[in-house]
Amino acid sequence: MTEILQYFGLPVGISSVSGRIDEIIVIVHYLMLVLFVGWGIFFIVSLIKFRESKNKKANYKGVESHYSSVLEGAVAVIEIVILFGFAFPIWAERVNDVPDSRDAEYIRVIAQQYAWNIHYPGADGIFGDTKVELVDEQDNPIGLDRNSEFGKDDFYTINQMHIPVDTKIRVDLSSKDVIHNFKLPELRVSQDAIPGMTIPVHFTATSTSKEFLETAVGTKREGKSLEIACAQLCGLGHYRMKGYLTIHEQEDYSAWLEEQAGYLEEEGDDWGDDDDWGDDDW
Amino acid sequence: MAGNSKESIEHHIKIYINVFISLAVLTVVTVAVSYLEVSFIEAFFIAITVATIKGSLVLCYFMHLISERQAIIWLLVTTLVAFLILLFIPLISLTDQVGGW
Amino acid sequence: MSNIPYILEERPDTGLNNSKLGVWIFLASEVMLFGGLFSAYVFLRIAAPEGDFGYWGSKLNVPMATFNTLLLITSSVTMVMSWASLKLEQFDKYKMYLGITILCGLAFLVVKYFEYTSKFDHGIYPSSSTFMGIYFTLTGLHVLHIIGGLLVLIFFWSKQSDKMWNEDKDLLANRIEITGLYWHFVDLVWIFLFPILYLL
């Protein structure tokens, strides 16, 4: 039943929650449609039936039955069902069932004006310390302390997020400067990145980028892969604050991780090669 | 307010003096308590209670709320409700926040 | 405009005159104005590291603030006495009590001035800590209210009041009652500001 909204622009959903979120969007739209069509029919019939030329004298009392209260009651009941049956459980799962690092691929995302810094913990699975004093927009945008206990094998990318398919992903979201919003439209993930706070987001992708691209063949979207969008006004470059999301098969993901670890050994702290700043026009 | 005759005003003046003395005493009390070694929670409740009593005295007697019309009382109750909403909902949101500060 | 009803006399079904209802509505909005700042204070206090507010709060001068509290309470009682004197048709007493009210208000400002400058002398500014920020904001807004009130009080203490007294005694009494409500409200705000800023 969610396909109907895809005619109205909703992108194909490829995460474990997208089905349920689409479902609730559709249900609410059906409720809206029923109400609107109901009102609309009543409206048009009234206008035609009681136009001045046809009905010279108005009826002082008008409608005397109180079926409208039934309508209002019905709307209330449906809304309660939507809330308790669908909305609350989805939200509970979203905020309460955050997996910890053993159960999930653990990634940090640090938003800053017009770029997404993706911080991976490396082989030890634990993030090294980050410090404001170490922040250097050129060489160390997240202020990673290489000398801290777990910091040696950490690596980060800019605007390039890689995740494995069918695996729980936990993203700890924070921001360096202003409020951003980390949005993965196709995965139905969206969360504000608020300065001073670290907010966990979790999701599981259900198809790889490659599989997703195949669904887009023949549409206007053909050849355009997944992206990280910023969905909160964050300044002048808000419109071009775009990251790229690649969903790999598990083995490809492991290979990618190894490749990154390899760069770390070769080049030390220099990560310039892997940066992708999108349309680089500044 | 009701009763603006000479006698009632003179009666009021006595009340004003008494209220003034109570306010002064309560001020001294609340300052004295703050020098005692009490826990923050206790100090908080004492201070807020004393302030509420003082505030009520000013409201009821100086501002004549005690003999004021229903309409004014309702207006203030509505305002108080709005104020409590404004005070507590952001606070509760602090305790129900995903992720740390 | 002379044709507007219930400027002084009470409307029978509501039991109020216009200006009294008006000033209470105004005070309701003032409650929400300070309410927003109180809410911010509590929010920031809870979000702050433990003891931070208490530490900075201990830098404030409690004796000075206590004295200020007493000044405002005194000004409040003299305010209401000046209104009662008008009702008793004792115009000289009215002027005396109103004069004391004004003096207390001015003294409050002087004490506040010394409080502020001693903070600045010690290098403490609104930007020194969250507590100091909210302290200066709350007391600053309160001081603005005192200044506004004083201007009105001085107006009603000036020659203008003699003129009003001769022309329309009820109007003057009504104006003083309204001004009094505002002045008591400013006192009321201070009654809550004093413990939360200085004592806790």
Add this chain to the structure above:
Amino acid sequence: MSNDHHHEENFIQKYVFSVDHKIIGLQYGITSLLFLLFGFMLMMLMRYQIAYPETVIPYFGEWLFAGSGGVMLPENYNTLGAMHGTIMIFLGVVPLAVGAFGNYLVPLQIGAPDMAFPKLNAASYWSYFVGGVVMMASFFTPEGAARSGWTSYPPLSIFESGQTMWLLGMVFLITSSLLGSMNIIVTIVQLRAPGLTWFRLPFFIWAQLVTSFLLILAFPPLESAAILQLMDRLVGTSFFLPSGLVYAGSPVEAYGSGSPLLWQHLFWFLAHPEVYVLILPAIGIVGEIIANNTRKPLWGYKSLVYAIGFLGFMSFIVWAHHMFLTGMGQSMSAFFQLTTMIISIPSVVVLTAFFISLWGGSIRFNTPMLFALSFLPMFGIGGLTGLPLGVAASDIFLHDTYYVIGHFHYVVAPGTIFALFAGIYYWFPKVTGKRMSETLGKLHFWPSLLFMNGVFMPMFIQGLAGLSRRMYDGGQQYAHASDVLHWNEFMTISAFCLGAAQIPFIVNLIISLAGQKSDDRNPWKSTTIEWSAPSPPLPHVNFDSSVEVNHGPYEYSVPGQDEDYCPQTSP
């Protein structure tokens, strides 16, 4: 009603610094209509940029954006966005709905000679005027006007330029609203004509009363928030800044424990009731016009009154549904979803009552009625599309997309603004003693209806595609937007046509003003009290005979009477 204190007034006293509620109402009306037009023009520039990103804007570009050869820059776009919102809401719709309609009609509809505090009334207008001047002046300062959105979320609003003037302007606008609404409440409570009991009040008066209470209680916290933000910007406090931030490559000095969320709470504590401030006067106007043009009482008058009272109260406890994505936990989100769903019920009650009012009527289709009728389905769309945004789970996807823009514009533009147009057409004969042209009115209505939907309907499609709002290039960067971007051109053309559709209205105003005056006090054969006054009502006293009320507000087509209406003042 003697007027012995009045000596001859010169032009300035009479028309500029007037204390007559009618003149002040007209001042409000003219100023706010000009602001609406101006805000609309800002929007047209933005829509041009969205449809044809980074191209030279024809005719005006070289003049407006000289520094960039006629191409709009991101800072221009963000400024236009923030100022469009601010101007439309705080300088356009609220002053028109509350300042102009409230001021002009409230005393007339309750049979009062003026507002309770005429001088405060003038002060309210001039405070609004100063606020407007400050906002306008901010365009010409070196910093430029605000560019952090009308919501002014910190920390962006603290770092970005132009915000200080915005905050100062807001302080004036808030003061103006407070004075105005205080005046309206006292007027309604105190100055009702003899016999005008609470449940004989026209529905419009109830709407104004609830609106004024919302303004009184909800606006001051924004004023305190504005003061805090000013402190952050000017004095160096950090109420809204946490520690450890790095802005543009250098660490931000902040002593920590400030929170951007504090602003959002204080802001939305105002801004959600503000939505009802925008819509309630409109509902009031529509109720009046529907009762008059169906020639029958408003259906469920009492339940309508209770519904808007309940709406007003509930509007104070739904605000955090704007903040679902700020990391809100389960109980908070459940509470706010529940209150949001509860508040939808009285809205359904109001809309349903209006629809049922049509049944059994003798419906006349004049211009005010057309606007009022179209309000119903348009507001219906606006209200209904609020549902998926109020449910947190669907809001995850729709938050901050064009879906939101479509939703609230349906409420405010074809909703409120259509109702305000209806009001202008309806009460114009009372204000001037002249009628507006029906032909031009219909020429205004039908294209407006068409193009309004042309502008806003595609926004739902774009929103469902996940396209974010506030994008300088309209979202061209993003892959997920590629399916829906082609709508932009259509919407932009609709917007320009919508602009053109307002020309008949302006022409109509001018032609009608120059037209013949009629002696008919009550051209619509209406029941409410304002129609028993001369047109225009007498300066400072309004009525030429004493007003006494004997009937309810909507005694149309009373069985057994010859006339199909029975004025409230008739014996």
